[in-house]
Amino acid sequence: MITALKQQVFEANMDLPRHGLVTFTWGNVSAIDSERNAVVIKPSGVAYETMRVEDMVVVDMEGRVIEGNFRPSSDTATHLALYRRYPQIGGIVHTHSTYATAWAQAGLPIPALGTTHADYFYGDIPCTRALTRSEVESDYELNTGRVIIETLGEVNPLHTPGVVVYQHGPFAWGKDAHDAVHNAVVMEEVAHMDWVACSINPRLRPIDGYLMDKHFNRKHGPGAYYGQTDKQR
Amino acid sequence: MITALKQQVFEANMDLPRHGLVTFTWGNVSAIDSERNAVVIKPSGVAYETMRVEDMVVVDMEGRVIEGNFRPSSDTATHLALYRRYPQIGGIVHTHSTYATAWAQAGLPIPALGTTHADYFYGDIPCTRALTRSEVESDYELNTGRVIIETLGEVNPLHTPGVVVYQHGPFAWGKDAHDAVHNAVVMEEVAHMDWVACSINPRLRPIDGYLMDKHFNRKHGPGAYYGQTDKQR
Amino acid sequence: MITALKQQVFEANMDLPRHGLVTFTWGNVSAIDSERNAVVIKPSGVAYETMRVEDMVVVDMEGRVIEGNFRPSSDTATHLALYRRYPQIGGIVHTHSTYATAWAQAGLPIPALGTTHADYFYGDIPCTRALTRSEVESDYELNTGRVIIETLGEVNPLHTPGVVVYQHGPFAWGKDAHDAVHNAVVMEEVAHMDWVACSINPRLRPIDGYLMDKHFNRKHGPGAYYGQTDKQR
Amino acid sequence: MITALKQQVFEANMDLPRHGLVTFTWGNVSAIDSERNAVVIKPSGVAYETMRVEDMVVVDMEGRVIEGNFRPSSDTATHLALYRRYPQIGGIVHTHSTYATAWAQAGLPIPALGTTHADYFYGDIPCTRALTRSEVESDYELNTGRVIIETLGEVNPLHTPGVVVYQHGPFAWGKDAHDAVHNAVVMEEVAHMDWVACSINPRLRPIDGYLMDKHFNRKHGPGAYYGQTDKQR
Numbered sequence: 062m063i064t065a066l067k068q069q070v071f072e073a074n075m076d077l078p079r080h081g082l083v084t085f086t087w088g089n090v091s092a093i094d095s096e097r098n099a100v101v102i103k104p105s106g107v108a109y110e111t112m113r114v115e116d117m118v119v120v121d122m123e124g125r126v127i128e129g130n131f132r133p134s135s136d137t138a139t140h141l142a143l144y145r146r147y148p149q150i151g152g153i154v155h156t157h158s159t160y161a162t163a164w165a166q167a168g169l170p171i172p173a174l175g176t177t178h179a180d181y182f183y184g185d186i187p188c189t190r191a192l193t194r195s196e197v198e199s200d201y202e203l204n205t206g207r208v209i210i211e212t213l214g215e216v217n218p219l220h221t222p223g224v225v226v227y228q229h230g231p232f233a234w235g236k237d238a239h240d241a242v243h244n245a246v247v248m249e250e251v252a253h254m255d256w257v258a259c260s261i262n263p264r265l266r267p268i269d270g271y272l273m274d275k276h277f278n279r280k281h282g283p284g285a286y287y288g289q290t291d292k293q294r
Numbered sequence: 295m296i297t298a299l300k301q302q303v304f305e306a307n308m309d310l311p312r313h314g315l316v317t318f319t320w321g322n323v324s325a326i327d328s329e330r331n332a333v334v335i336k337p338s339g340v341a342y343e344t345m346r347v348e349d350m351v352v353v354d355m356e357g358r359v360i361e362g363n364f365r366p367s368s369d370t371a372t373h374l375a376l377y378r379r380y381p382q383i384g385g386i387v388h389t390h391s392t393y394a395t396a397w398a399q400a401g402l403p404i405p406a407l408g409t410t411h412a413d414y415f416y417g418d419i420p421c422t423r424a425l426t427r428s429e430v431e432s433d434y435e436l437n438t439g440r441v442i443i444e445t446l447g448e449v450n451p452l453h454t455p456g457v458v459v460y461q462h463g464p465f466a467w468g469k470d471a472h473d474a475v476h477n478a479v480v481m482e483e484v485a486h487m488d489w490v491a492c493s494i495n496p497r498l499r500p501i502d503g504y505l506m507d508k509h510f511n512r513k514h515g516p517g518a519y520y521g522q523t524d525k526q527r
Numbered sequence: 528m529i530t531a532l533k534q535q536v537f538e539a540n541m542d543l544p545r546h547g548l549v550t551f552t553w554g555n556v557s558a559i560d561s562e563r564n565a566v567v568i569k570p571s572g573v574a575y576e577t578m579r580v581e582d583m584v585v586v587d588m589e590g591r592v593i594e595g596n597f598r599p600s601s602d603t604a605t606h607l608a609l610y611r612r613y614p615q616i617g618g619i620v621h622t623h624s625t626y627a628t629a630w631a632q633a634g635l636p637i638p639a640l641g642t643t644h645a646d647y648f649y650g651d652i653p654c655t656r657a658l659t660r661s662e663v664e665s666d667y668e669l670n671t672g673r674v675i676i677e678t679l680g681e682v683n684p685l686h687t688p689g690v691v692v693y694q695h696g697p698f699a700w701g702k703d704a705h706d707a708v709h710n711a712v713v714m715e716e717v718a719h720m721d722w723v724a725c726s727i728n729p730r731l732r733p734i735d736g737y738l739m740d741k742h743f744n745r746k747h748g749p750g751a752y753y754g755q756t757d758k759q760r
Numbered sequence: 761m762i763t764a765l766k767q768q769v770f771e772a773n774m775d776l777p778r779h780g781l782v783t784f785t786w787g788n789v790s791a792i793d794s795e796r797n798a799v800v801i802k803p804s805g806v807a808y809e810t811m812r813v814e815d816m817v818v819v820d821m822e823g824r825v826i827e828g829n830f831r832p833s834s835d836t837a838t839h840l841a842l843y844r845r846y847p848q849i850g851g852i853v854h855t856h857s858t859y860a861t862a863w864a865q866a867g868l869p870i871p872a873l874g875t876t877h878a879d880y881f882y883g884d885i886p887c888t889r890a891l892t893r894s895e896v897e898s899d900y901e902l903n904t905g906r907v908i909i910e911t912l913g914e915v916n917p918l919h920t921p922g923v924v925v926y927q928h929g930p931f932a933w934g935k936d937a938h939d940a941v942h943n944a945v946v947m948e949e950v951a952h953m954d955w956v957a958c959s960i961n962p963r964l965r966p967i968d969g970y971l972m973d974k975h976f977n978r979k980h981g982p983g984a985y986y987g988q989t990d991k992q993r
Contacts, residue, residue, distance in 0.1 A: 084949055085942070086987075087876070106987025135978065135986045157876045159949070163956035166873040167964050174399040176462045177320070177390045194970045201974055228967050229875045243318070250317055250392070256960055257396035261489055265400050268461050271427045275434055279368065287368045288319075288339025407632040409695045410553070410623045476551070483550055483625070490629035494722055498633050501694050504660045508667055512601065520601045521552075521572025640865040642928045643786070643856045709784070716783055716858070723862035727955055731866050734927050737893040741900055745834065753834045754785075754805025 063101065063128070066094050067117040070101040070152075073238035077156060078109050080246045088156040089134040092238040093144045095151075098122050100144060104131030135202065142206025143234065147218045152238035154245045157230045160252035161245075164188065165225035171252050172259075173268050178251045179276035180287075181244060183220040185267075186251070187212045189227050205229070220281070223248045296334065296361070299327050300350040303334040303385075306471035310389060311342050313479045321389040322367040325471040326377045328384075331355050333377060337364030368435065375439025376467065380451045385471035387478045393485035394464035394478075397421065401460055404485050405492075406501050411484045412509035413520075414477060416453040418500075419484070420445045422460050438462070453514070456481045529567065529594070532560050533583040536567040536618075539704035543622060544575050546712045554622040555600040558704040559610045561617075564588050566610060570597030601668065608672025609700065613684045618704030620711045623696045626718035627711075630654065631691035637718050638725075639734050644717045645742035646753075647710060649686040651733075652717070653678050655693050671695070686747070689714045762800065762827070765793050766816040769800040769851075772937035776855060777808050779945045787855040788833040791937040792843045794850075797821050799843060803830030834901065841905025842933065846917045851937035853944045856929045859951035860944075863887065864924035870951050871958075872967050877950045878975035879986075880943060882919040884966075885950070886911045888926050904928070919980070922947045 073090040077083040086109070091102035101117050118129035122145060124137050134140075140153045164171045164186075171186040173179060178186075189212045196204040205226060212224055222244040223233035231252075233245035258265060280287045306323040310316040319342070324335035334350050351362035355378060357370050367373075373386045397404045397419075404419040406412060411419075422445045429437040438459060445457055455477040456466035464485075466478040491498060513520045539556040543549040552575070557568035567583050584595035588611060590603050600606075606619045630637045630652075637652040639645060644652075655678045662670035671692060678690055688710040689699030697718075699711040724731060746753045772789040776782040785808070790801035800816050817828035821844060823836050833839075839852045863870045863885075870885040872878060877885075888911045895903040904925060911923055921943040922932035930951075932944035957964060979986045 084945060104988070132985075132988055159953050160956060162874060162876060163953045163960060166953065166957035167961035169961055174461065175395060177395060191968060192971065194968075197968075197970050197974045201978075228873065228971055246317060254392050254396045254399065256956055257393060257489055258399035260493060260959060261396060262400035262402055269424060269427075269430075271430050272425065272461055275430045279434075286365075289337070289365055407694065408628060410628060479550060487625050487629045487632065490626060490722055491632035493726060494629060495633035495635055502657060502660075502663075504663050505658065505694060508663045512667075519598075522570070522598055640927065641861060643861060712783060720858050720862045720865065723859060723955055724865035726959060727862060728866035728868055735890060735893075735896075737896050738891065738927055741896045745900075752831075755803070755831055 063094060063097070063099065063119060066092055066101045067114055067119075069238050070103070070117050071112070071114040073152065073154070073242045074103050074112065075109060076239075076242045077154070077245075080242070080249075082156045082158040082245060082249060083109070084157070088154070089136055090152065090154045090238050090242060091134070091137075091140045092152040092241075093150070095148065099127060100137075100141060102133045102137055102140060104129065105134050107131065136205075138200070138202035139206040139209070139232070142203055143209060143218075143232075146206075146210050147234075149217070149219050149236070150234045151236045152241035153232065153234045154238075154241040155230070155232050156245055156249075158245070158249040158252075160256060161225055161231035161248050162229075163256065164252050165230050166228060168227055171225065171248065171255055173273060174251075174255050174258055174265065175268055176272065176276045177247070177254065179268055179273040180280050181247045182222065182251070183273065183277045184216075186223055186225065186248060187221070188225045191227050220277070296327060296330070296332065296352060299325055299334045300347055300352075302471050303336070303350050304345070304347040306385065306387070306475045307336050307345065308342060309472075309475045310387070310478075313475070313482075315389045315391040315478060315482060316342070317390070321387070322369055323385065323387045323471050323475060324367070324370075324373045325385040325474075326383070328381065332360060333370075333374060335366045335370055335373060337362070338367050340364060369438075371433070371435035372439040372442070372465070375436055376442060376451075376465075379443050380467075382450070382452050382469070383467045384469045385474035386465065386467045387471075387474040388463070388465050389478055389482075390463045391478070391482040391485075393489060394458055394481050395462075396489065397485050398458035398463050399461060404458065404481065404488055406506060407484075407488050407491055407498065408501055409505065409509045410480070410487065412501055412506040413513050414480045415455065415484070416506065416510045417449075419456055419458065419481060420454070421458045424460050453510070529560060529563070529565065529585060532558055532567045533580055533585075535704050536569070536583050537578070537580040539618065539620070539708045540569050540578065541575060542705075542708045543620070543711075546708070546715075548622045548624040548711060548715060549575070550623070554620065555602055555606075556618065556620045556704050556708060557600070557603075557606045558618040558707075559616070561614065565593060566603075566607060568599045568603055568606060570595070571600050573597060602671075604666070604668035605672040605675070605698070608669055609675060609684075609698075612676050613700075615683070615685050615702070616700045617702045618707035619698065619700045620704075620707040621696070621698050622711055622715075624711070624715040624718075626722060627691055627697035627714050628695075629722065630718050631696050632694060634693055637691065637714065637721055639739060640717075640721050640724055640731065641734055642738065642742045643713070643720065645734055645739040646746050647713045647743075648688065648717075649739065649743045650682075652687070652689055652691065652714060654691045657693050686743070762793060762796070762798065762818060765791055765800045766813055766818075768937050769802070769816050770811070770813040772851065772853070772941045773802050773811065774808060775938075775941045776853070776944075779941070779948075781855045781857040781944060781948060782808070783856070787853070788835055789851065789853045789937050789941060790833070790836075790839045791851040791940075792849070794847065798826060799836075799840060801832045801836055801839060803828065804833050806830065835904075837899070837901035838905040838908070838931070841902055842908065842917075842931075845905075845909050846933075848916070848918050848935070849933045850935045851940035852931065852933045853937075853940040854929070854931050855944055855948075857944070857948040857951075859955060860924055860930035860948050861928075862955065863951050864929050865927060867926055870924065870947065870954055872972060873950075873954050873957055873964065874967055875971065875975045876946070876953065878967055878972040879979050880946045881921065881950075882972065882976045883915075885920070885922055885924065885947060887924045890926050919976070
């Protein structure tokens with residue numbers, strides 16, 4: 062089981078440079094094995110070009126290394142905080158992708174402006190508040206997870222599968238590692254097109270609520286009709 | 295005949311990622327066999343990497359599947375509305391390409407600013423009005439086709455071979471599937487350069503009417519002299 | 528001789544998609560054989576993917592086809608006007624590259640803002656005036672050449688190796704076809720960085736004259752010391 | 761020793777086009793052998809496609825060629841000035857990369873807006889003052905080095921591993937040639953995202969000082985915990 066998950070996490074990590082989301086080692090993907098209460102995550106600061114499946118690190122829910130020869134990603138505590146809070150989340154990704162990071166630096170949510178956004182995110186992609194000095198100075202990565210949770214509030218995390226952390230960058234998640242990367246790609250793409258749209262027309266309106274409902278639900282609602290049924294696939 | 299059309303539609307769909315117009319499965323191309331009153335279209339939500347010619351779906355003019363193992367694109371009703379209204383249209387493409395979608399989100403037509411535009415589009419590329427709540431809540435995809443038709447009005451659809459649907463994205467068409475994709479590429483390119491041009495000089499003027507006439511007609515008018523005659527090709 | 532020139536013109540044309548300057552067939556390169564008073568130019572509307580050396584068209588200085596099975600580029604008359612006026616020019620290129628075309632649509636010269644520009648262009652890259660209705664309606668391509676000449680005035684065309692034609696796009700040239708493409712790449716790159724620079728700081732200053740002199744002359748002046756001497760190469 | 765350094769400098773130079781930092785020959789990397797007081801640098805104006813390890817040029821600290829068949833980069837005197845002043849610097853790179861050059865042309869520092877920046881640069885990436893006429897007209901490249909040194913003042917050059925030279929472009933450095941290129945890639949990336957961020961929100965705030973401290977120190981401080989320890993690597 063863990064072997065299969067290591068393979069999935071490795072592949073999801075390798076998808077990051079393939080989708081243009083990372084420069085050097087600036088990104089990491091993890092996934093949870095909720096039966097064993099273990100998380101598989103990218104090792105810290107290892108280059109994508111030379112990384113192998115067996116380099117993935119397995120940690121327990123407190124971040125102790127169970128398996129692996131490397132230190133886990135320095136952002137491990139952020140991932141674990143989210144897994145502990147949200148049982149719906151199966152995979153998490155963090156990158157410094159250009160456009161989503163620009164919105165994080167701008168300190169603004171990535172606004173819901175169109176159906177591209179509404180196909181995956183129900184409402185704006187929020188931007189967290191600034192961490193305080195004491196939140197940064199001790200347990201920084203854990204506090205990053207906490208401020209994401211505070212920002213999400215009571216929403217279903219699979220309906221808002223990502224946020225931008227103020228002055229830092231995007232975190233995205235999904236039902237598994239592959240889905241998390243998918244949502245990170247969507248976030249980068251809408252971050253790009255929203256910037257251009259706002260530059261073209263600074264007085265544009267957010268997406269009509271009923272259009273957002275329609276698109277989100279035709280993909281994720283009970284009567285979803287986008288794509289193929291499991292039988293057809 | 296349908297076999298040849300399937301091949302064309304398949305190839306036109308595969309051209310979308312090649313031209314950078316799609317992320318994941320966010321695009322679809324169709325073509326009509328007007329003798330048989332049948333339309334060949336991409337299956338819904340199938341990845342480009344694994345899609346095969348035989349996965350193309352054949353539907354009748356009411357959208358019933360005639361041939362194929364998959365559900366047709368969720369946008370099929372939009373395509374069919376356009377084919378029913380405009381006998382000149384042989385192929386249709388829908389994408390969420392970055393820059394054209396940004397104009398759709400901005401709620402503005404892509405303005406005719408230069409000869410790149412005028413070589414393919416006679417006048418601005420219009421942006422539709424917003425769909426109403428009831429138009430979205432029932433027969434959404436059909437109503438998307440209807441609002442495109444309402445926007446085009448009485449123009450020759452091959453002289454305005456595309457529009458942007460408000461808060462959604464671009465639809466383009468042409469005399470066949472290949473031509474439709476060609477026009478979608480042009481739309482994305484002019485959407486990009488028009489944004490940059492408006493950013494450089496917010497008070498720029500639209501293209502002079504006589505220059506637009508010249509460029510459109512040297513490619514599409516009765517005395518066209520761009521390219522090769524059929525004999526030379 | 529013409530065979531060698533055909534090869535050079537073919538290769539220079541093939542460099543256009545390689546440098547990201549063209550979409551589809553939107554570009555053409557020519558070169559002159561000044562001893563024979565003949566110009567080799569790309570055929571009109573032929574795809575780069577299938578184009579061969581032998582498809583290059585040879586025309587005389589009035590545009591009559593001397594050799595070749597295709598029609599020459601529809602812009603041939605523009606190229607010939609420039610060759611007739613400027614004996615220093617050995618090659619010419621026309622594209623619709625994104626950023627240079629955006630400046631053409633904005634109706635503004637590409638300003639000399641830095642040393643990247645000054646290494647190749649001495650002063651702003653001018654934008655032509657609009658062609659009049661009658662200049663467009665008859666002998667359009669010839670008049671495009673004339674308005675470029677009018678814009679250059681008395682400057683050395685190798686010191687201003689390109690202009691943008693209003694509402695159309697860039698033309699560049701050089702001592703041969705290869706050099707012309709090189710200058711077209713530079714123009715596109717400075718068009719991009721100048722847009723970004725003006726967006727960052729709308730009140731920036733043009734390059735200091737003495738810095739422009741230094742950079743232009745260390746590459747093109749009598750005491751040039753950039754690169755290798757002929758002996759070293 | 762010099763052979764190994766030539767190999768490193770060659771590879772670091774070849775990384776420039778791979779990371780999209782250079783067009784044509786517009787970039788150069790050097791490294792110092794501080795025991796022998798020799799610097800290995802790219803030859804001037806040689807194309808990356810055909811450059812070989814043995815084309816690297818070795819110069820002494822006054823710029824006299826010790827080894828090599830080519831002229832050294834025209835920017836050699838700038839590199840040497842920095843090596844003479846800062847014993848901490850092991851490698852230097854100069855490019856005209858698009859976004860960093862745009863900030864140089866805008867005449868503004870690249871502001872510290874987020875953790876991507878703070879992971880490598882402690883504080884803004886400064887922009888030099890303009891060189892005076894006399895600084896440009898004699899010993900231009902040496903004076904470029906001097907104005908970089910004047911701009912850095914008393915900071916640790918490995919804490920501010922790069923600047924933009926006004927109206928020219930970026931210079932970056934590091935503990936060796938590879939590290940210098942790494943910092944040049946970071947500078948280009950933050951130059952890009954900072955432009956977008958400022959365009960999204962012109963009134964954004966610089967990064968909180970304690971967040972900058974945290975990120976810079978978790979990678980570069982005494983208790984650094986990003987990446988692997990030497991033993992693990």
